[in-house]
Amino acid sequence: MKRFDALKKVVHLFNETPCCVTVGAVWVEWDTLRPADQSFHLKTLGSGSSVGLGMAMAIPNRKVGILDGDGAVTMNINGLVTTGRVRPKNLIHMVFDNKIYESSGSIPTATAYNVDLIKVALGVGIKSARRVNTIESFVDAVENAFKTDGPHFILAEVEPVGAGAPATYGANAKRVDDVEGKYRFMRYLETLEGRKIYEDAIDVKQSLR
Amino acid sequence: MPSTDSAKRIIQCLKNAGISIVASLPDAALVALINELDANNDITHIPLSREEEGVGVCTGAYLAGRRAALLMQSAGLLNSCNALTTTALQFEIPMILLVLHAGAIGDMAFPKLGQVTEPVLDALGIPTYILSDLDDAPALVGGGLVQAYNMKKPVAILLDKAVL
Numbered sequence: 001m002k003r004f005d006a007l008k009k010v011v012h013l014f015n016e017t018p019c020c021v022t023v024g025a026v027w028v029e030w031d032t033l034r035p036a037d038q039s040f041h042l043k044t045l046g047s048g049s050s051v052g053l054g055m056a057m058a059i060p061n062r063k064v065g066i067l068d069g070d071g072a073v074t075m076n077i078n079g080l081v082t083t084g085r086v087r088p089k090n091l092i093h094m095v096f097d098n099k100i101y102e103s104s105g106s107i108p109t110a111t112a113y114n115v116d117l118i119k120v121a122l123g124v125g126i127k128s129a130r131r132v133n134t135i136e137s138f139v140d141a142v143e144n145a146f147k148t149d150g151p152h153f154i155l156a157e158v159e160p161v162g163a164g165a166p167a168t169y170g171a172n173a174k175r176v177d178d179v180e181g182k183y184r185f186m187r188y189l190e191t192l193e194g195r196k197i198y199e200d201a202i203d204v205k206q207s208l209r
Numbered sequence: 210m211p212s213t214d215s216a217k218r219i220i221q222c223l224k225n226a227g228i229s230i231v232a233s234l235p236d237a238a239l240v241a242l243i244n245e246l247d248a249n250n251d252i253t254h255i256p257l258s259r260e261e262e263g264v265g266v267c268t269g270a271y272l273a274g275r276r277a278a279l280l281m282q283s284a285g286l287l288n289s290c291n292a293l294t295t296t297a298l299q300f301e302i303p304m305i306l307l308v309l310h311a312g313a314i315g316d317m318a319f320p321k322l323g324q325v326t327e328p329v330l331d332a333l334g335i336p337t338y339i340l341s342d343l344d345d346a347p348a349l350v351g352g353g354l355v356q357a358y359n360m361k362k363p364v365a366i367l368l369d370k371a372v373l
Contacts, residue, residue: 053255055269055272079265178300204227204355
Protein backbone atom coordinates (compact mmCIF):
# COMPACT_ATOMS: atom_id res chain seq x y z
CA MET A 1 0.00 0.00 0.00
CA LYS A 2 1.17 3.50 -0.77
CA ARG A 3 0.78 5.95 2.11
CA PHE A 4 -0.47 8.75 -0.14
CA ASP A 5 -3.24 6.53 -1.56
CA ALA A 6 -4.22 5.46 1.95
CA LEU A 7 -4.33 9.05 3.22
CA LYS A 8 -6.57 10.10 0.34
CA LYS A 9 -9.20 7.60 1.51
CA VAL A 10 -9.37 8.88 5.11
CA VAL A 11 -8.66 12.61 4.88
CA HIS A 12 -12.39 13.46 4.90
CA LEU A 13 -12.72 11.86 8.34
CA PHE A 14 -10.28 14.43 9.76
CA ASN A 15 -12.28 17.53 8.80
CA GLU A 16 -12.57 18.70 12.41
CA THR A 17 -9.52 16.93 13.78
CA PRO A 18 -6.27 18.73 14.54
CA CYS A 19 -3.22 16.63 13.65
CA CYS A 20 0.44 16.45 14.56
CA VAL A 21 2.53 15.40 11.59
CA THR A 22 6.05 14.02 11.87
CA VAL A 23 9.04 15.27 9.94
CA GLY A 24 9.27 13.84 6.44
CA ALA A 25 7.40 13.34 3.20
CA VAL A 26 4.13 12.56 5.03
CA TRP A 27 4.01 16.30 5.81
CA VAL A 28 3.79 17.16 2.16
CA GLU A 29 1.32 14.39 1.37
CA TRP A 30 -1.06 15.43 4.18
CA ASP A 31 -0.78 19.12 3.31
CA THR A 32 -1.51 18.31 -0.30
CA LEU A 33 -4.77 16.69 0.78
CA ARG A 34 -6.02 19.26 3.30
CA PRO A 35 -5.13 22.78 4.49
CA ALA A 36 -1.73 22.90 6.17
CA ASP A 37 -3.13 25.11 8.95
CA GLN A 38 -5.01 22.12 10.33
CA SER A 39 -1.77 20.36 11.28
CA PHE A 40 1.13 21.09 13.57
CA HIS A 41 4.31 20.22 11.71
CA LEU A 42 6.84 18.70 14.07
CA LYS A 43 10.55 19.38 13.96
CA THR A 44 11.83 17.02 16.65
CA LEU A 45 11.88 13.48 15.27
CA GLY A 46 9.84 11.27 17.59
CA SER A 47 7.94 14.07 19.32
CA GLY A 48 4.61 13.31 17.62
CA SER A 49 3.34 10.95 20.26
CA SER A 50 4.24 13.44 23.01
CA VAL A 51 2.88 16.61 21.39
CA GLY A 52 -0.26 14.71 20.37
CA LEU A 53 -0.66 13.40 23.91
CA GLY A 54 -0.40 16.87 25.43
CA MET A 55 -2.90 18.20 22.90
CA ALA A 56 -5.30 15.33 23.50
CA MET A 57 -5.17 15.94 27.26
CA ALA A 58 -5.82 19.64 26.69
CA ILE A 59 -8.90 19.17 24.48
CA PRO A 60 -10.35 15.87 25.74
CA ASN A 61 -13.65 16.23 23.91
CA ARG A 62 -12.10 16.33 20.45
CA LYS A 63 -10.22 13.65 18.54
CA VAL A 64 -6.54 14.41 17.95
CA GLY A 65 -4.58 12.72 15.16
CA ILE A 66 -0.90 11.86 14.96
CA LEU A 67 0.73 10.98 11.63
CA ASP A 68 3.94 9.26 12.58
CA GLY A 69 6.65 7.04 11.16
CA ASP A 70 8.52 3.93 12.27
CA GLY A 71 11.80 5.79 12.74
CA ALA A 72 10.09 8.47 14.80
CA VAL A 73 8.26 6.03 17.04
CA THR A 74 11.34 3.96 17.74
CA MET A 75 13.22 7.15 18.61
CA ASN A 76 10.64 8.03 21.29
CA ILE A 77 9.18 4.74 22.52
CA ASN A 78 8.63 6.66 25.76
CA GLY A 79 5.74 8.48 24.11
CA LEU A 80 3.94 5.16 23.75
CA VAL A 81 4.74 4.19 27.33
CA THR A 82 3.12 7.38 28.61
CA THR A 83 0.15 7.04 26.25
CA GLY A 84 -0.41 3.53 27.59
CA ARG A 85 -0.30 4.85 31.12
CA VAL A 86 -2.48 7.94 30.68
CA ARG A 87 -4.76 6.49 27.97
CA PRO A 88 -6.35 9.58 26.40
CA LYS A 89 -9.60 8.38 24.83
CA ASN A 90 -9.42 10.87 21.99
CA LEU A 91 -5.99 10.02 20.58
CA ILE A 92 -5.59 8.42 17.12
CA HIS A 93 -1.95 7.51 16.54
CA MET A 94 -1.21 6.40 12.96
CA VAL A 95 2.25 5.05 12.28
CA PHE A 96 3.25 4.59 8.64
CA ASP A 97 5.88 1.87 8.69
CA ASN A 98 8.10 1.78 5.62
CA LYS A 99 10.95 0.16 7.57
CA ILE A 100 13.48 2.82 6.55
CA TYR A 101 14.44 6.38 7.49
CA GLU A 102 13.32 7.44 4.05
CA SER A 103 13.64 11.19 4.48
CA SER A 104 17.18 10.88 5.75
CA GLY A 105 18.78 8.50 3.30
CA SER A 106 16.70 5.28 3.38
CA ILE A 107 18.80 3.45 5.97
CA PRO A 108 16.73 0.60 7.55
CA THR A 109 14.98 1.23 10.86
CA ALA A 110 14.61 -1.30 13.67
CA THR A 111 11.22 -2.39 12.29
CA ALA A 112 13.08 -3.87 9.31
CA TYR A 113 14.57 -6.34 11.80
CA ASN A 114 13.05 -7.66 15.03
CA VAL A 115 10.83 -4.88 16.38
CA ASP A 116 7.09 -5.47 16.41
CA LEU A 117 5.43 -2.14 17.20
CA ILE A 118 2.01 -3.77 17.71
CA LYS A 119 3.47 -5.88 20.51
CA VAL A 120 5.10 -2.77 21.91
CA ALA A 121 1.82 -0.82 21.86
CA LEU A 122 -0.12 -3.67 23.45
CA GLY A 123 2.68 -4.25 25.92
CA VAL A 124 2.63 -0.68 27.21
CA GLY A 125 -1.12 -0.76 27.72
CA ILE A 126 -2.56 0.67 24.50
CA LYS A 127 -5.43 -1.77 24.10
CA SER A 128 -6.50 -0.77 20.60
CA ALA A 129 -3.50 -1.59 18.42
CA ARG A 130 -4.00 -2.80 14.87
CA ARG A 131 -1.67 -3.68 12.02
CA VAL A 132 -3.02 -2.95 8.53
CA ASN A 133 -1.48 -3.53 5.12
CA THR A 134 -4.32 -2.79 2.72
CA ILE A 135 -6.11 0.46 2.04
CA GLU A 136 -9.46 -1.14 2.94
CA SER A 137 -8.24 -2.30 6.35
CA PHE A 138 -6.57 1.07 6.98
CA VAL A 139 -9.82 2.92 6.25
CA ASP A 140 -11.68 0.49 8.51
CA ALA A 141 -9.20 1.03 11.36
CA VAL A 142 -9.40 4.83 11.08
CA GLU A 143 -13.20 4.78 10.89
CA ASN A 144 -13.26 2.61 13.99
CA ALA A 145 -10.90 5.02 15.76
CA PHE A 146 -13.32 7.87 15.18
CA LYS A 147 -16.30 5.82 16.39
CA THR A 148 -14.81 4.36 19.57
CA ASP A 149 -12.76 5.44 22.57
CA GLY A 150 -8.99 5.13 22.28
CA PRO A 151 -6.20 5.61 22.49
CA HIS A 152 -5.93 3.96 19.09
CA PHE A 153 -2.65 2.81 17.60
CA ILE A 154 -2.77 2.00 13.89
CA LEU A 155 0.35 0.54 12.30
CA ALA A 156 0.04 0.90 8.54
CA GLU A 157 2.66 -1.03 6.59
CA VAL A 158 3.46 1.05 3.53
CA GLU A 159 5.85 1.04 0.60
CA PRO A 160 8.63 3.57 0.56
CA VAL A 161 7.69 6.56 -1.59
CA GLY A 162 10.92 6.16 -3.52
CA ALA A 163 11.19 7.72 -6.93
CA GLY A 164 7.45 7.35 -7.45
CA ALA A 165 6.54 10.45 -5.48
CA PRO A 166 3.40 12.07 -6.86
CA ALA A 167 4.14 14.94 -9.21
CA THR A 168 1.66 17.04 -7.24
CA TYR A 169 3.93 17.03 -4.19
CA GLY A 170 4.20 20.50 -2.85
CA ALA A 171 1.72 21.96 -5.32
CA ASN A 172 -0.85 22.74 -2.64
CA ALA A 173 1.51 22.67 0.29
CA LYS A 174 2.66 26.23 0.68
CA ARG A 175 5.74 26.44 2.87
CA VAL A 176 5.50 28.69 5.88
CA ASP A 177 7.89 29.65 8.63
CA ASP A 178 7.68 27.32 11.67
CA VAL A 179 6.47 30.04 14.01
CA GLU A 180 3.91 31.32 11.51
CA GLY A 181 2.75 27.72 11.08
CA LYS A 182 2.28 27.46 14.83
CA TYR A 183 0.11 30.59 14.94
CA ARG A 184 -1.95 29.46 11.96
CA PHE A 185 -2.55 26.14 13.69
CA MET A 186 -3.62 27.86 16.92
CA ARG A 187 -6.00 30.17 15.03
CA TYR A 188 -7.46 27.12 13.28
CA LEU A 189 -8.03 25.51 16.68
CA GLU A 190 -9.70 28.71 17.91
CA THR A 191 -12.14 28.54 15.02
CA LEU A 192 -12.75 24.85 15.60
CA GLU A 193 -13.22 25.19 19.35
CA GLY A 194 -15.00 28.54 19.23
CA ARG A 195 -12.92 30.00 22.04
CA LYS A 196 -9.69 31.82 22.76
CA ILE A 197 -6.63 29.57 22.52
CA TYR A 198 -3.72 31.93 21.94
CA GLU A 199 -2.65 33.91 24.99
CA ASP A 200 -0.03 36.62 25.14
CA ALA A 201 1.93 37.80 28.18
CA ILE A 202 -0.67 40.44 29.04
CA ASP A 203 -3.40 37.81 29.15
CA VAL A 204 -1.25 35.75 31.50
CA LYS A 205 -0.28 38.71 33.71
CA GLN A 206 -3.85 39.90 34.07
CA SER A 207 -5.00 36.44 35.10
CA LEU A 208 -2.47 35.93 37.90
CA ARG A 209 -4.00 35.51 41.31
CA MET B 210 12.94 15.08 53.85
CA PRO B 211 10.67 16.70 51.29
CA SER B 212 7.89 18.51 53.08
CA THR B 213 4.21 18.37 52.20
CA ASP B 214 3.77 21.99 53.28
CA SER B 215 6.40 23.17 50.80
CA ALA B 216 4.80 21.04 48.10
CA LYS B 217 1.36 22.50 48.79
CA ARG B 218 2.75 26.04 48.59
CA ILE B 219 4.51 25.41 45.28
CA ILE B 220 1.45 23.70 43.78
CA GLN B 221 -0.67 26.63 44.91
CA CYS B 222 1.69 28.95 43.02
CA LEU B 223 1.21 26.88 39.86
CA LYS B 224 -2.57 27.04 40.29
CA ASN B 225 -2.49 30.80 40.89
CA ALA B 226 -0.51 31.16 37.68
CA GLY B 227 -3.21 29.25 35.80
CA ILE B 228 -0.96 26.28 35.01
CA SER B 229 -3.31 23.36 34.46
CA ILE B 230 -1.07 20.66 32.97
CA VAL B 231 2.12 19.45 34.63
CA ALA B 232 4.27 16.66 33.20
CA SER B 233 6.79 15.11 35.56
CA LEU B 234 9.47 12.57 36.26
CA PRO B 235 10.40 11.82 39.89
CA ASP B 236 13.43 12.54 42.00
CA ALA B 237 13.55 11.56 45.66
CA ALA B 238 13.40 15.26 46.53
CA LEU B 239 10.30 15.76 44.34
CA VAL B 240 8.16 13.01 45.86
CA ALA B 241 6.00 15.31 48.01
CA LEU B 242 5.46 17.65 45.06
CA ILE B 243 4.43 14.80 42.77
CA ASN B 244 2.09 13.29 45.37
CA GLU B 245 0.54 16.70 45.85
CA LEU B 246 0.12 17.05 42.08
CA ASP B 247 -1.70 13.70 41.94
CA ALA B 248 -4.00 14.76 44.77
CA ASN B 249 -4.85 18.07 43.09
CA ASN B 250 -7.99 18.15 40.98
CA ASP B 251 -7.25 21.46 39.26
CA ILE B 252 -4.05 20.29 37.58
CA THR B 253 -3.81 17.44 35.08
CA HIS B 254 -0.70 15.48 36.02
CA ILE B 255 1.02 13.54 33.24
CA PRO B 256 3.67 11.13 34.59
CA LEU B 257 6.38 10.66 31.97
CA SER B 258 8.90 7.91 31.37
CA ARG B 259 11.60 10.23 29.98
CA GLU B 260 11.74 13.98 30.41
CA GLU B 261 12.16 14.93 26.74
CA GLU B 262 8.58 13.73 26.19
CA GLY B 263 7.51 16.45 28.60
CA VAL B 264 8.67 19.21 26.26
CA GLY B 265 6.35 17.71 23.63
CA VAL B 266 3.50 17.30 26.10
CA CYS B 267 3.79 20.92 27.29
CA THR B 268 3.96 22.05 23.64
CA GLY B 269 0.79 20.14 22.75
CA ALA B 270 -0.97 21.58 25.78
CA TYR B 271 0.12 25.12 24.89
CA LEU B 272 -1.02 24.75 21.27
CA ALA B 273 -4.47 23.83 22.60
CA GLY B 274 -4.61 26.77 25.00
CA ARG B 275 -3.39 25.36 28.29
CA ARG B 276 -0.54 26.68 30.44
CA ALA B 277 1.91 23.93 31.19
CA ALA B 278 4.96 23.07 33.27
CA LEU B 279 7.56 20.30 33.25
CA LEU B 280 8.81 19.08 36.64
CA MET B 281 12.05 17.09 36.68
CA GLN B 282 15.56 16.70 38.03
CA SER B 283 18.46 18.41 36.28
CA ALA B 284 19.53 15.12 34.65
CA GLY B 285 16.13 15.25 32.96
CA LEU B 286 16.84 18.74 31.75
CA LEU B 287 19.90 17.35 29.98
CA ASN B 288 17.74 14.56 28.52
CA SER B 289 15.43 17.23 27.12
CA CYS B 290 17.93 19.45 25.31
CA ASN B 291 17.04 18.41 21.76
CA ALA B 292 13.30 18.90 22.20
CA LEU B 293 13.90 22.17 24.03
CA THR B 294 15.95 23.35 21.06
CA THR B 295 14.09 21.93 18.06
CA THR B 296 10.57 22.21 19.47
CA ALA B 297 10.29 24.74 22.32
CA LEU B 298 12.81 27.27 21.01
CA GLN B 299 12.20 26.54 17.33
CA PHE B 300 8.45 27.16 17.58
CA GLU B 301 8.67 29.74 20.41
CA ILE B 302 6.67 27.75 22.95
CA PRO B 303 6.31 29.19 26.47
CA MET B 304 6.45 26.75 29.39
CA ILE B 305 7.81 26.58 32.91
CA LEU B 306 10.64 24.15 33.63
CA LEU B 307 10.70 23.28 37.33
CA VAL B 308 14.09 21.67 37.75
CA LEU B 309 15.44 20.11 40.91
CA HIS B 310 18.92 21.60 41.14
CA ALA B 311 20.85 18.37 41.74
CA GLY B 312 24.48 18.80 42.66
CA ALA B 313 24.01 22.37 43.83
CA ILE B 314 25.51 23.50 47.10
CA GLY B 315 24.40 21.19 49.89
CA ASP B 316 23.71 18.25 47.54
CA MET B 317 26.53 15.76 47.19
CA ALA B 318 24.82 13.23 44.91
CA PHE B 319 25.47 14.63 41.44
CA PRO B 320 28.35 17.12 41.45
CA LYS B 321 28.84 16.96 37.67
CA LEU B 322 25.19 17.80 37.05
CA GLY B 323 25.48 20.67 39.47
CA GLN B 324 28.34 22.08 37.43
CA VAL B 325 26.72 21.88 34.00
CA THR B 326 23.05 22.69 34.68
CA GLU B 327 23.28 26.48 34.61
CA PRO B 328 25.80 26.65 31.73
CA VAL B 329 23.55 24.38 29.62
CA LEU B 330 20.50 26.56 30.30
CA ASP B 331 22.59 29.61 29.50
CA ALA B 332 23.75 28.06 26.21
CA LEU B 333 20.13 27.32 25.32
CA GLY B 334 19.22 30.93 26.06
CA ILE B 335 16.64 29.86 28.61
CA PRO B 336 16.12 32.45 31.37
CA THR B 337 16.88 30.78 34.69
CA TYR B 338 15.95 31.67 38.25
CA ILE B 339 16.89 29.88 41.45
CA LEU B 340 14.25 29.27 44.08
CA SER B 341 16.13 29.11 47.37
CA ASP B 342 13.50 30.72 49.62
CA LEU B 343 9.92 29.48 49.48
CA ASP B 344 8.62 33.02 50.03
CA ASP B 345 9.91 33.87 46.55
CA ALA B 346 7.89 31.09 44.90
CA PRO B 347 4.79 33.16 43.96
CA ALA B 348 6.93 35.84 42.31
CA LEU B 349 9.15 33.35 40.47
CA VAL B 350 6.38 31.06 39.24
CA GLY B 351 3.92 33.83 38.29
CA GLY B 352 6.60 36.20 37.03
CA GLY B 353 8.42 33.37 35.29
CA LEU B 354 5.28 32.39 33.41
CA VAL B 355 4.63 35.98 32.31
CA GLN B 356 8.22 36.16 31.13
CA ALA B 357 7.89 32.85 29.28
CA TYR B 358 4.86 34.18 27.40
CA ASN B 359 6.49 37.53 26.83
CA MET B 360 9.75 36.05 25.49
CA LYS B 361 7.91 33.13 23.88
CA LYS B 362 10.27 30.51 25.23
CA PRO B 363 10.69 28.22 28.24
CA VAL B 364 11.73 29.74 31.57
CA ALA B 365 13.55 27.55 34.10
CA ILE B 366 13.15 27.69 37.85
CA LEU B 367 15.85 25.73 39.65
CA LEU B 368 14.56 24.27 42.89
CA ASP B 369 17.12 24.15 45.69
CA LYS B 370 16.67 21.12 47.89
CA ALA B 371 16.36 23.53 50.80
CA VAL B 372 12.93 24.75 49.62
CA LEU B 373 11.55 21.24 49.33
